[in-house]
Amino acid sequence: MSASPLHSVSVTGVVIRPEDGKVLVIKRADDGRWVPPGGVMELAETPEECAVREVREETGVEVKPVRLTGVYKNMKLGVVSLAFLCEPVGGRVRSSTEASVATWMTLEEALRAAPEARGVRIRDAMREDGPFVRAHDGNYLTP
Template sequence: MSEELPRHSVSVTGVVVRDDGRVLVIKRADDGRWVPPGGILELSESPEAGVVREVLEETGIQVEPQRLVGVYKNMVLGVVSLAFRCRPVRGKARCTDEAALVEWLNPKEAVAAAPEARAVRITDAFRNDGPFVRIHDGSILL
């Protein structure tokens, strides 16, 4: 009898950057952490379509993915997140069931507000030498 192997979960993160350089971040309703918007990728969608859907659902902002920023694995939960730098296309930022607050912060403020494992995605989105591959424990890079 063969045991079923554990499976990874795949999520997407949108690092949305306006023309003025401000970054879209949410204060999660479930744990109060400031993070770029994102969530679980559905089986039927491409990573790019997933990031568009997740950012819109969580913030009311329609985005256009520009490039893959990196691949980030939570070693504790087995979640692999694909982060994309995106540009806003339309919409007005609004709170949702998942986002208690939605703000446009300057990159320094956004990085300072987020846990290290999420802040690095913002930092990486402003670099041009990626995409990056990083591992973390949900909060801290390993």
């Protein structure tokens, strides 16, 4: 049996602006992909606290998590991500060391720009019949 962890847990904050329905997305500095903000959960924080921290660190936007919308597993990397629908409550959009760009996009723009495995988190957050459980290979959903 391996001494290292077999999984890691991350959190995704799907932030929807109520006045126009736009979605907060970042262009990742490391690989250039457009995704909702998020990252690895620290040992001493709850999933909701992680969503708040990651969105703030990556975009400058302060959020309030509303509800869990999905659980997503990257089958190649062993990363399990919990996605939360979040509402913005303050701050201003800005780039960061992890996000070369942070911006608001329409739902259609965000879904077109994001890889399928990340876009589905946005789509699922817009639905009321979740939370959803999905697996992917880093880019595409898997059966």
